[in-house]
Amino acid sequence: MSNQELPRAIVDVLEEKKGEDILLLDLRGVTDFCDYFVICNGTSDRMLDALADDLVRKIRESHHVKGIREGQARDGWLLVDYGDVIVHLFSPDQRDYYALEDLWQGGKALVHIQ
Numbered sequence: 001m002s003n004q005e006l007p008r009a010i011v012d013v014l015e016e017k018k019g020e021d022i023l024l025l026d027l028r029g030v031t032d033f034c035d036y037f038v039i040c041n042g043t044s045d046r047m048l049d050a051l052a053d054d055l056v057r058k059i060r061e062s063h064h065v066k067g068i069r070e071g072q073a074r075d076g077w078l079l080v081d082y083g084d085v086i087v088h089l090f091s092p093d094q095r096d097y098y099a100l101e102d103l104w105q106g107g108k109a110l111v112h113i114q
Contacts, residue, residue, distance in 0.1 A: 004110070006063055007036040007085045011111055013058045014040045019051050019089070024111040025104060035084040037107070039100055041092050048073035048089050052080055055087065 011024050019040040028035050042048035056067045059082070067080040067087070076094035080087040088100060 003035070006059070006065065006082060007038055008111070009063060010038050010055065010059060010082075010085060010087055011113070013055050014038070014051060014087075015113055017051050017054050018047075020092075020114075021095075022111070022113040023101065023109060025101070025107040026110050027104060027107040030104065030106045034086045036086070036110075037100065037104065038085060038087045039095070040087070040089050041095055042073075042089055043092070045073040045091075048076075048078050048091065051089050052078045055080055 007024050011022055014022050019042060021041045023039045025037040025039065026035070027037060040051065042051050052069055052073075056069060060066055065082055067082050069078065069080050071078040076091035077098070078089040080089070090098070
């Protein structure tokens with residue numbers, strides 16, 4: 001598997017499931033704990049759960065990698081950890097509040113689907 005194959009597959013799954021404002025951020029050379037963030041909005045608790053569930057299932061089937069899901073949709077922030085790729089699924093309000101794009105502005109945006 002190429003270095004960007006998994007994060008790009010994650011972006012594809014989220015886009016297919018109608019995730020919003022999807023950002024793939026390359027953090028190599030910026031931090032040691034992961035290589036990529038994928039950040040995505042969901043418009044409701046139900047949508048956040050659906051995005052996380054579909055992502056975990058499809059990536060396990062296609063790439064044989066198990067994602068570790070953390071958080072609750074009702075809190076507006078779910079995380080799916082794939083080791084080198086960390087996926088953040090946010091409600092729009094929580095995404096604005098935590099502003100990960102600003103916090104990790106040293107990273108390089110590889111894909112941004114608005």
